[in-house]
Amino acid sequence: MIRAMTTSRVLLTHASEGEPVLDLATGDLSFDGMAWHFPADLQDGDVVVHVARGRRTAVVSVATVVRRAGEPAYYAHEDLLSRPVVDTTFWRATARALPTRSVVLNDGERWLDDLERLRYLPAPWPVLDASACTDPARIQRAVLEDGDVADIGRCAGCRGRLSTGHPHLEGSVLFFLCDRCHDTVHHPFGPTVAGLAAHHAPVCPRCGSRDTVEILYGMPPGPVPDDVPIGGCVLDPSGPDLACRTCGHWFRSDRLEPA
Template sequence: MRRRHPQVINPGLFAGSNDHAVYWCRQQNPLASAAALARGDEDFEWSLRHPLKPGDLIVTALESSPPLIVSLEVIEEDENEEITYRNLAIFSDPISVIDAQHLIGAQLPRRSQYLKQPLAEKLLESMGALIADPRPIFITAGPCDALQSAQANEVLSVLAVLQKGSPWEQLECRICDREILDEPEAHLPHVDQHGLRWEIQEHVDEAVLMCSDCHDMAHQPTLQQLRNYARPACPKCGERNPRQIIWGMPAFIPDPDDFVVAGCVLPMGPMAQWECRACSSRYLVADAGELAYPELMVHHE
């Protein structure tokens, strides 16, 4: 299998783990869970149905199609006696739950729960075997759609997020370079990929991570989206969909979704032209030689 980022897993990671209780965490939202792992999001809610104890191992599997094992963590107790966790490995290279079941010779639970010790030992052994000798995973690709991604394409998005994300860096849109604050979306550039039989790792490198706005634009931009894209981006957060500011008494009733009435008291110096929808920053577009007041963010031309 061709691997863009060969993963270095400590050979002793699974050795000596048989003395630990293993909690099998089954996540129903694959993309959101993968993004939380990639970002190191400590506020994300995981499907943990039982209280966990220090020393317990957590194996997380995502309900993608096919389902994947994506992380191994250990529960610890800090000096303040607070329960926390430490990530031992994120398996950004695919480990199929189905392949693990074949090696074990038994079905793994469809919901989160503690595993009985014999099954837990076999699961860890199978994960070690699949890391040492990975098996190809094939999917039948569906059409790339910004409104509803095909299940087979979702697993490509999950792996793209795990491979390209990092807890030390923002997860950014490849088109507008803004941080993706919600669930990232993967755009597949092939227009004729529907129905093709793909080996999953061969095509995950081609998935382009985007924010939802840019993914919409990549498929079928509306006139309003084109207008928004042509407006200047916010200097503070990068959002490219501002409302236009109207100073004074407007001669028409402005649509509050597109305009902001700033009032009749005009500011000293240049007047802001745009207000960001995301962070409410006000800014203008000015010539390079024009004076910029410190309280006003300015785009220079």
């Protein structure tokens, strides 16, 4: 619960370096390597609103300061928002922009009330606007522009099998993602689809490299780039489907231990 004593000052502070890192396994944010600006006169009872910049700028946590005479200040309590409040969400709901610099907020109580309300806003995806991905006209256009829309049977992020995939637009490129991967790429500190795919890329069982590519079977529709391995015309369902670009080993991905 974000709440200030009525007499508290509310400070908004920006991270000065780095970006928070989203742990893809747990969905938790890590703020290691980030520094926050504080005023020299940080006082006991001050409330600090932390803003971080990822793919979007967002409020990530709110903390209350304890400062006793002659001792360094510390946080009594830090409330980490599991759904960071993104700049555009805040603006749409309040018609106020998140300050781009660290400031003491006028009417801090009102800012805290707004954050408290917005952190629990029901959204089809956790935080970042996904309206492009639900717009049939834009999806249609992307399909027309990119005729060979990737394998709809597998998630473009984690390679898991899809029964129903979410169409997801990155620029004008269309991907199909599972629920979990779609949530992840719409997180303001989440990876791109390519980043997610690299994270989930199968590891070569011989050398441990993640630089693996699918082997191309059958008659290619056109010229094949040099670095795509050619498997021949006969597809053996139990044969290798991936090749390692680091050591050249061919292997079957569904026989690997789950990562």
